[in-house]
């Protein structure tokens with residue numbers, strides 16, 4: 001079938017959280033968006049958006065990301081999104097990451113809380 005060639009996929013993975021997946025599936029059903037220009041299918045713990053090649057992929061991806069963010073804000077405040085090429089992974093709670101993620105400078109061993117702080121710190125060593 002030609003179907004695959006006419007679509008790009010954007011995948012939202014719920015990292016095994018069936019409840020969040022179901023809630024999201026209902027959420028987008030209620031919103032009734034993407035009706036005309038994208039199909040939504042559920043595959044195990046993924047929500048897959050099939051984006052027609054005729055639709056602007058990057059705009060659609062942006063739209064889906066905003067949708068997902070609004071969804072998380074409303075239902076799962078502590079979940080965070082990891083973004084890969086065409087995959088959004090809804091995973092580890094923010095709360096846990098904040099506690100467990102102590103980032104260390106590999107040059108001097110200085111500890112900071114976020115990757116951003118580490119970037120700022122690394123600049124002091126003359127690294128980019």
Ligand SMILES: [Zn+2]
Pocket residue numbers: 105106107108109110121122125
């Ligand atoms: Zn350092």
